[in-house]
Amino acid sequence: MKAAIVGSTGYGGVELIRLIQNHPYLEPEVLISSSQPGEPLARAYPHLIHLSCSFEQLDMERLCTADLIFFATPPGVSGAWAPALVEQGKVVIDLSGDFRLDSPDTYQEWYKRPAAPAKWLEQAVYGLSEWFHDQIQTASLIANPGCYPTAALLALAPLLKEGIIPPSSIIIDAKSGVTGAGRGVKQAMLYCEVNENLRPYKLDGHQHIPEIERFASLIAQENITVSFVPHLVPMNRGILVTIYADNMNNYTRADVREIYRQTYEAAPFVRIHENGWPETKFVQGSNYCDIGYHVDERTGRIMVLAAIDNLMKGAAGQAVQNANIRMGWPEETGLGFSPLFP
Amino acid sequence: MKAAIVGSTGYGGVELIRLIQNHPYLEPEVLISSSQPGEPLARAYPHLIHLSCSFEQLDMERLCTADLIFFATPPGVSGAWAPALVEQGKVVIDLSGDFRLDSPDTYQEWYKRPAAPAKWLEQAVYGLSEWFHDQIQTASLIANPGCYPTAALLALAPLLKEGIIPPSSIIIDAKSGVTGAGRGVKQAMLYCEVNENLRPYKLDGHQHIPEIERFASLIAQENITVSFVPHLVPMNRGILVTIYADNMNNYTRADVREIYRQTYEAAPFVRIHENGWPETKFVQGSNYCDIGYHVDERTGRIMVLAAIDNLMKGAAGQAVQNANIRMGWPEETGLGFSPLFP
């Protein structure tokens, strides 16, 4: 099956190329880059010097030669292009935030730009593979989750569904590697500024907050508000979220273990750590989400941790997982390799 | 004035050598290392190849040739040796945890070893320079604070003293560079295991928790319990704590700014960030503690951040600051240099 990637020059785009190239049923047929059309892939990415293709301009007709279209683009691009593609019968998997929120006003508030048409916001299916599997199977427009929301929701959802943490007690302290910031050229992302440094940012509001709250609320069946502080960690890949919540009914470690075990026993990409806690290196280069927890009797809180590779389960990996689910292929197709260690 | 350093081969010890060597009134007269007595300093630390001294055995008589004795040792050493030195009229500054807790039982519980005699635990003065300045001026035995407690308490204390955060609402998400783990040779601390990795640890109880709670309670005048999760960050130096607490009476950003401004306006090593938030690189190699905050109206919480260099304000730097206070020298003596950037 032919795949197109819009936004191939970003880190998410090039990770999609890596995965699709290695996928038995997908072929990276069209590589779109608005910023560098005509440029050989090997010039932008010399690690792919063995490939001879070039980037192309964003063009509707060309896009339609593919069956499956991935958007790994800045806000606004998929919002403008995806609806027409879906209307032409294409399947669109959007790695940007354009279709993750259902309220145009909320989108406008957090993304500081107009939302896609409300009709399409409603129609889009949220691609958190483990929790919206059935809807993804028939979706035409899949809103692939953000990196932080993927980690946070996979960690929180079992507790929320069980109803054991109060809706206003959730604090998410999040840490991300630097690929999360993309390949944009900014002084703050220079090697010397990031290396040997730990940087908190966007304490006054990260656009992943409404996404987390929307789906946490949906799963909990009540209104969830979260505190969320992201930090930039000097490493290329990896997200770790450390989540704190009140332990409403004194659930024990055994209770919590059972909740996670049951929830994810059939999920090929979620691994629960009973001994020790997840580290980002445990998932490097893979599609796994590793989860660990601590039931703290001293303070009456539960801490849950989740680690993902932000470019994999947090972006391109989950997008391919969703493509597999949508196309009826085994969920692990093209994703069955182990993490790169060390 | 002659200084002795016990535990000179650790990272804290060698940082003390750097500082004392550069201090106008102190001289590194005696360098003790139980593990490598007789070894030239330059062999253990070739970056000091221009110095010709050697490590010596731990010996009471030799120690007493110094006036001021720093312990940068594992648990148990200063507990055994410091009392006799104090009784001989020496001033002892202990960078280990042996004298930071007043209850022998609590020490035993968290350090898994017997405490120093209760009499000496009570006599020791806690060396959080900005908060116990007066007691330090006359102390014979100064318990230099731990790295995490220094950052956490400097950030929290102004709010605790003002009484604006509820005693059980405090969550401290802490991140540390790798020097915090010392120079001990363990597989988990090999370059390849730490690099490109973010690792949470000791969720089931870090020994800095009772230290934070003891002095937080003292300052708040009520019983404080905290949740505390430390993380290992792939960088050599630096601690950042991200603290979450409920905002009891809807204090505004202006209120909080005023509290911090007033508290620290005379403190030479505390800097408040009004724009943006502290990053660990801002304090690298210096004795500063940088503080920032966010008053989050959406969730009714206050977030406070503090960044220190764990070997400086979190260990050797604060020890020298305390020596300055104790000896009546200007507080910034030998510490007045700017951070190393980048």
Next chain:
Amino acid sequence: MKAAIVGSTGYGGVELIRLIQNHPYLEPEVLISSSQPGEPLARAYPHLIHLSCSFEQLDMERLCTADLIFFATPPGVSGAWAPALVEQGKVVIDLSGDFRLDSPDTYQEWYKRPAAPAKWLEQAVYGLSEWFHDQIQTASLIANPGCYPTAALLALAPLLKEGIIPPSSIIIDAKSGVTGAGRGVKQAMLYCEVNENLRPYKLDGHQHIPEIERFASLIAQENITVSFVPHLVPMNRGILVTIYADNMNNYTRADVREIYRQTYEAAPFVRIHENGWPETKFVQGSNYCDIGYHVDERTGRIMVLAAIDNLMKGAAGQAVQNANIRMGWPEETGLGFSPLFP
């Protein structure tokens, strides 16, 4: 086909597990670890927590249940065990240096220990895949090349074969990531000692020198001596060699390009950079060897650079490539994925 890995707990061993697990015709049937027999794989390597096997003791009978045996062991182990296995009709691929030199005296001189029996040294085939392809096809005992020799020889061999660089003019300045030092626990390999540091080492003689000289001489058909200085670079994976040699007959850039093009046009894992030069990140996690060069008219020298991932083309990747060649499978089987970037 069943594979055994002896020395599974090292970085080379665990990379073999990653590759063999992903290989369509190989299965990681036996995992041997003398240091941690009985220990579950997931405890030594939590990134493989989804696998349930355990390490086993080194045992002849157990080894013989496999058809193909990889040794990723310290010096001496394969020298002692491989001959008997070969006599039992097994195919052995040895990632250690035990069978790379043909002279027992040279081995003794550089490895400071007795060599394997001379008969076996002679029988072993050197597994530099691109240059000894035919011999590998029928070999029972394959001496997989060292990481530095792989990079150095792939870069040098075309020029040596052509006879355009004088035998005594070769200088190899080599740089390696830290996985090259293995998982052994030493102070010099602690994160804080390696991070933000560049360290030259073994100027007085690295054991890869006789290996490079032996095969360089073989290819050049004359006696080659090289200067070789290795350096430790603060990164996990990657080797770059920068080679300097005199340009005997004023060969031009076009001449050199043609030599490399012709030599490697059928080699699936060698990529020549015409624009720019190879960087280690271009090959990260892959089996590629990237080569670049500069013909310096100003000084009459040719510089050649080669980059590999030391755990892949420099160890486990080339071992699997050799297994493919030996078994008659397509050379890229199980190795056809792109580098991980960034």
Next chain:
Amino acid sequence: MKAAIVGSTGYGGVELIRLIQNHPYLEPEVLISSSQPGEPLARAYPHLIHLSCSFEQLDMERLCTADLIFFATPPGVSGAWAPALVEQGKVVIDLSGDFRLDSPDTYQEWYKRPAAPAKWLEQAVYGLSEWFHDQIQTASLIANPGCYPTAALLALAPLLKEGIIPPSSIIIDAKSGVTGAGRGVKQAMLYCEVNENLRPYKLDGHQHIPEIERFASLIAQENITVSFVPHLVPMNRGILVTIYADNMNNYTRADVREIYRQTYEAAPFVRIHENGWPETKFVQGSNYCDIGYHVDERTGRIMVLAAIDNLMKGAAGQAVQNANIRMGWPEETGLGFSPLFP
């Protein structure tokens, strides 16, 4: 004495601020930044939030309020401004390359821009402190050496002066931390592109080559040509040069030791390593140049290594050292601190 810094927003400029601030006889009176005039220092560099000054426009009159003017600027700036300042009786220390070459044609060839007037090129004194000490004492215009030339020349000069290495046998393999590339915002210098990567660059000609050759020739009293390949290493600070040269008359290790010992015994910032070899971390944050060597009997070559902190001895540190020499202050004034370790 009042100092002005032109180009204060670069890494070299901010390192000068750090040093001058800590210098007993110098004061950072005027901070010039053409790119950000009017901007508070603390906004460009929040690690200096305790300082309240702002950057100023480049202005002749304002500059002349200082006695000593440092240029840490891109090519062309000091070439245009320094002569007038010197004519006004000011002392200028130029950290750029504008006055390091005596031939305008050579400058034009390597810097691709017109040189400063030949008269001023001749008048400038090369600020390699250990080798041009006497001339520096009376110089008005000091051309502070480049980072690579500082390391290469300090390592080579004793051998060149002794005449023991042939003029055309010198190969310099150089490795630099990323601050050497400055604070300019380029994709190639983004964290994710540099981290976990080793990158050779400018094999076709680095502008430090003519500088090295000019002064190597001057010291050797014969025409020296060198091969020079620089590499970018994933660390912030530090340069290591690994130099290979033929050992003309079979000098022994003892001979070479004696040469280095005698040459540098009175040099406060050059340290010779007899055991082991220099590493960049040994000099981090300090003004030391650490030198080591190996006399290789096997190949008849001498290898010499030198490590410096490129922002210190390779830029701002040596500039202050030169200011000390010029002003008649002790050479170590304001530079007497130990390296930061680890």
